[in-house]
Amino acid sequence: MTKVAIIGAGQAGLSVSWYLGRAGIDHVVLEAATPVHAWADSRWDNFTLVTPNWHCRLPGYHYDGPDPDGFMTRDEVVQWLAGWLDTFAPPVRTHTRVTKLRPAPDGGFELTLHTATGEETLSCEHAVVATGGYPLPVTPPFASALDPSITQIHSEQYRNADQLPDGAVLVVGTGQSGAQIAEDLHLAGRRVHLAVGNAPRVARFYRGRDCMTWLSDMGLYDRAAGEYTGGKAAIEKTNHYVTGRDGGRDIDLRQFAVEGMRLYGTLDDGKDTTLRFAPTLRAALDHADAVYNSICADIDAHIDATGVDAGPPSRYTPVWEPENEATTLDLAAEGVTSIVWAIGYRPDYRWIEASAFDGAGRPMQNRGITTVPGLSFIGLPWMHTWGSGRFLGIDRDARHIATTIVADYDDSLLRLAAGH
Structure with missing residues (x-):
């Protein structure tokens, strides 16, 4: 039996491995x-970090390049990350998918593995789930009712403007990915229609420094989730949109509108080539700007x-105001040939047979530790602080998980030594 099985070799899982190895x-x-494959496989060509490079810290390793206040590209x-992996030798089994995890009758867990040679089982005393917060991309139920001539992709599949057919593009969602993909298409000269959600925004730079550097100095990335005003609802809101592209700048949807981008409210429904939107655009823009200004304050x-x-x-x-909000869009009439869905992801832990989830299928955990003995999670948004799930908070979260596991074995050794 293996003492610990870490499921997922992204930066979070490998960080726990780093500590356990030591x-x-x-x-x-x-x-x-393969390890940390998502960075190369699930980001578009012009992707950049939205957090400054100095945020990039992993166990035993940190960004030490020439531009700490810049924003690394995807490549x-x-x-x-490849440089980090060269500094230690994690015991990774690649191309090994865990299809089931369940508590074993005598303690610990039984894992069913799918490998190139077939299925096998693995027993472990501790299991650390590091598969990412929300692995399943979301598309709306009515997507299948739209005209089949319309190309539809999720934001995780988007790479560049050239992969989409000629014509206008509708981007749905203005979280970090949606807003940046809309900008990417806009800069590529594509006609863009954008369904605006309720995501807030933040200034890239303010009073001579990056806003995220200010927020770090103010301790916001270190504040535990339970300490935030507004409780759970406050911390589950969509992240602020901004970009690190070309050295970093604001994303201003109103300015996009001035430059010809068509903005709409929340997309409610659609069939064939007709889409219907709620009249929420003005309120969404005002809310995003209010958050922007409140952070500056x-x-x-x-x-x-x-x-x-x-x-x-x-x-x-504001540099632009919506006069009459459009609530319908005829894709054919406007020459829209493709849709990029950027409305997020949802959790999928159906492969875990343990009572560790709430009614929405999310792990019930405290700093990654669940009430199921030996079962923990790493890499979740807001697992402990705003920094959780980001490079800035992974080291601290991984150290806590690993320390908890190591303490369990230390206690066992002490009890054994005492004859208990």
């Missing part, structure tokens, strides 16, 4: 593809309280 704990990392992230308060030398304060003023 502690001399027998373990294996089970990966359905640079892949190269940086919080930074102002921090600067006033600490006396940090900084540039003058400012506020965003």
